[in-house]
Amino acid sequence: MDCKLRAKNCGGCPLLGLDYAAQLKQKEEKVRALVGKYGPVHPIRGMEQPYHYRNKVISTFATGWGGKLTSGIYAANSHKVLPVESCLLQDEVLDKTMQAVRAAANACRYQPYDEDKGTGLVRHCLLRRGVATGQVMVVLVTAQPVLPGAKNFVKALLAEAAQRGVTVTTVVQNVNSRKTSVVLGEAEKVLYGKGFILDTLCGKTYAISPRSFYQINHAQTEVLYGLAVEAAKLTGKEVVLDAYCGIGTIGLTAADHAKQVVGVELNRDAVQDAIGNARHNGVKNARFFAADATFWIREAAAAGEKADVIFMDPPREGSTPEFLASVARMAPKRVVYVSCNPVTLARDLATLTKLGYKAEGFTPVDMFPHTEHIETVVLLSKGEVDSKKIRVEFSLEDMDMSEFQDGAPYTQIKDYVLEHSGLKVSNLYISQIKRKCGIEVGKNYNLPKSEDSRQPQCPPEKEKAIREAFKYFGMI
Template identity: 50%
Template sequence: MSKRKNKTYKTNKNNTNLSRKRNTKNSPPASSRGQKNMTAEVTCTGLTNEGKGLAEWKGKQLEVPQLLPGEKAEVTVTKQGKFENAELKRVIESAEDRVEPPCPYYYECGGCQLQHMSNNAQAGFKQKTIDSLMKPFRKPNPILMMDHPYDYRNKSHTTFGTNQQRQVIGGLYAQNTHEIIPIDRCLIQDPKADEIVETIKDYMRNSKMQPYNEDTGRGFLRHVLIKVGKVSGEIMVVLVAASSEFKGKNKFVKTVRAAHPEITTMLLNVNKRDTSVVLGDQEKVLFGKGTITDTLCGLKFEISAKSFYQINPSQTEKLYGKAIEMAELTGKETVIDAYCGIGTIGLVASKEAGKVIGVELNKDAVKDAIRNSKRNGVKNARFYKGDAGEFMVEMAARGERAEVVIMDPPRSGSDEAFLSSVAKLKPARVVYVSCNPDTQARDLKYLVKHGYKVEEIQPVDMFPQTYHVESVAKLTRK
């Protein structure tokens, strides 16, 4: 793993120096932004739900990234208008839970927020966070952590550009900026993906392939998306380009595949829009069948470039296993899989349910779910494009019943229209899978007010080294 020359992290027990040089070529000087920088010495008293340290300063509460409870530190406070932003400059007295982050890009990237915490400290922080959020309902189970909390991401996304010397670079955007941090190895994603990206960088440096420039609108390659089948070993490489005209594509495919014969498919995705959305609508297969397959909970799933598939399969199996256990299926129940996506949890449930009905607004995801159902020989699952809430209201109006509703909404949680449809359908059990316990707690409050009781809550560490916590809750009708 190569380390950046401009990084000067020095750590010992009582003095951790976190000052570093940042690439500020795209940033105006502080004076032009009306900012005022001050240095302050603070003591951390706790953590936010995002893992930032809390500290008092001049009667105000600062949120300081990478600061741990009990630590005394020197911070830089940037005042802009009514707001103060704080950045950790130097740890004067370290906590026992502090460790040296193994990633050399940790303090610049922002993709991980907890690498400065020991694994036990991360578990304690996440447990405390979800215990606090779920206190109105019941005490959650101990969080299910990951044995090896690295290399778990089966999907990687690299952005390409040039540095000040006009050399090709690839990496991730620094937090809250469009400044690319050149990264050779991301410790939380599959190592194979990083190796492939390095080969693509070398190809670009030795050929005339140019990265896309957001300011000028010139250049070809914007991003590279890689998906890895953790069980199957199949690998998909998606080039996201600003043009459909790919000169030398045969040479590119041949070169990259010669270095990485494990690649089973390559695609060209065209995105001409000035947007933060990575993938465009136009897609062309360069090699292979355009999809990969992987196995989850004993079932095979076909994954396309745009398919949603859980990022951490090993932890997903723990999460889904717990969700199916909470559903208490006997082989007779009708199960609604709301927000079903490509059908993963619904198809897993089909092995123990009488009938599964999956509902999803994304038509492409529904097509994938139907294909996955056929691939696995599942006869008792049907998938429909539509709004799951409206679907359940119509079921209730027809006098139809479902004993179990499994819901896995986006980070924003559910809305009142959907939750009210659950109340109207009156399933005996609701299994709520959530990637955001904040919105889950809000939605549980609604369901409790409308006839349900929270019986069990199981947190799962789906995204080690980050502050995110996945949670599954079981509710029964009173």
């Protein structure tokens, strides 16, 4: 299947011209080449219908033909908006919803935001759909807090959507007045509905807000998490640690089969969602904590805490040597690693192998057809551990949590700034802004070697980007 957007330099589907079976073979071979020496690679799990799987869409507004408002995505390697009417990857209901948003915005004569001039009103539109429930969320991102004719916009949107066979569940205005490439701002106002939608995944119901992290491919996420929980071989007696837990989806999926689940996630908003999701689903044996996974597990391991099973689902850059060493100190019988990057998976496996863990098998999952991305689930196991040495509860009250109160490590701050602003920042600049914000920095960390030494000072645009990262990670 071909797409008109490819000829216009979309760049979103680099493998679209390749037969889907060939795509799957290519991805499976990539995983095998990188990690096959550690254990068997099972056949990749692909989709029956590898189109229209994205349940989340972000569209950027721009001026179109005749001065009318249009919207779409940035063309590859540019800041030029490529108008999009429909997309082979996007949920078709969301395509229709976006058409309704544009029609309503044009009826209200809203002007697109010009990032160079700093003029205009509407910046982006974020759409989400609960695949199992059919609920639809519209988030209109504006450059100003006042949305003229907000009630008229909502009325027009609902009518335009209904004409296209779409029922909109909730409409939210998000205000982002900063000069930034980050889509969402801090302030939000619910214009219609409850401000969130519900979806069901692996038997659990999740409330999804504009900021919630939620996997974009519902069908393949159920495959991925099903494989992960199956690999854990839970009997109902295990203490489970869910590291990098996001909104708690893996941990809550596993909770029915475990004695206790402890989730750790750096993003505080995601942790609040996880706590709410546990409460909504009546899960009483799961607790969630906002902390950097490496610092948290290091502290737990140093305190002598143990876990029977550890799920780890790190970001694309993979885990850290310190995290992996702490995993070994906690001595779980099984580690289930859910990877979104086989390159960093291979790197981390080299460390885990040296620490005495053996990969039982790998199952690649095609979460993002027609792109080069690939997820992989691997079970690692260790020899029998003396059960007398394993505590069955996390005594968190006795742990010193102060060490990770200051939020994200420097590497994650750098990654966030680069991803959201395109700027590269140094440890020096981060420490300078930490001091400005009153965040504790090591006594002598990045200080001048002498009083006469001159250090480069963080430029204003990089300071702004670093502060945005601090806000995202709940540090300020």
